[in-house]
Amino acid sequence: MSARACLTAALDAARDWHSALPAVSVFCPWPDDLKWADHSPTPGPAIALVQSNPGACIGAARPLLAALQAIAEDVEWRHSYTEDEVGRHFLDTFGWFELAGPTGHFITHQTRITVGYWGPGLNYPRHQHAPEELYTVVSGEAQFMADGEADCTLHTGDTRFHASNQPHAMITHASPVLTLVFWRGDGLADPPRMTT
Template identity: 55%
Template sequence: MTAPPVFEAALAEAQAWHAALPEARAFCPWPDDMTWAGRKPHALPATRHITQTPGATTAQSSALLTAIQALIPHADWRHGYTAAQVGQDFLDRFCWCELAGPQGHFHSNQTRLTLAYWGPNLFYPRHHHAAEELYTVVSGEALFHADGTPDATLGPGQTRLHLAQQPHAMTTQDSAVLTCVFWRGGDLAEMPSLSA
């Protein structure tokens, strides 16, 4: 089965983005085991904000943003948390989808590649997971927190590495943030757990 053109275009832009970022290339090779898995579309309230308020981009990141925006009506958008854990306002302005990975639109056992959006003025609580993770910022900016590492405000083209089981969090202020996130090692299908 062949992937729809909108997904092929998004995957091609994600691959170009990976190739353009030295930190991403060093973190993991581009997976060579991807096959089209297909998933049913699932909309969430936050998806409209990816078009309306994605945050600033650069010339390097704008093509990936455009490809992600084209995916919005076709992708399986998820939360992974409950309102009891993070609050309904957070869920209304947060979403992610797995473009590639064990449960992605493209199946891969080598890496997990997710696209995630947080609206302005949100706090993403401390959480952890067994896989190592590299955040890459596509648009907007956010303040990244991680235990044992200084806080850093990152914008388009900048990256943040989180080690296995390293608790980390994020704060957005006036801007939303859209990220392309790579996982390696550990259980790639694991959902993050909120940290104490």
């Protein structure tokens, strides 16, 4: 199957996931302006890790996980952060890509849909960004923290909302976590920044 066909299958799986989780459907409608963009793949350490160690996955997330593993070698992996900000080990076991959005494999200006992977034992420091986001956990688990809210550990199918510029952080322990994240609001193409 071509990279475009695999990415289209992953987009379809993401759409099924969007429909299956009520919190996601409420957060943002599925975009109706999606257009294929021919981005070259970028290698990254997350390719092998997503395929070999995605963490526990159950139920409706399984087809999405399989579709994301199938496109791991075809996507434009990004890091966003510097070694000074997060350390070398973090960069060697983390990666994200934009499945759909202003700069994604599918262009839309209505939302942004990103995939993020964090290996075990990572501390994702407090950071913030203007757009609101809704994390969904595809596989594995992580401890989520946000200013003004109790910490919680999320597993497959769980969601977590972050408001505009609400500082938040995440820790993985023994398990990695693979997430599909939906975004809305102003600044969809802006990078997050560490909270000072």
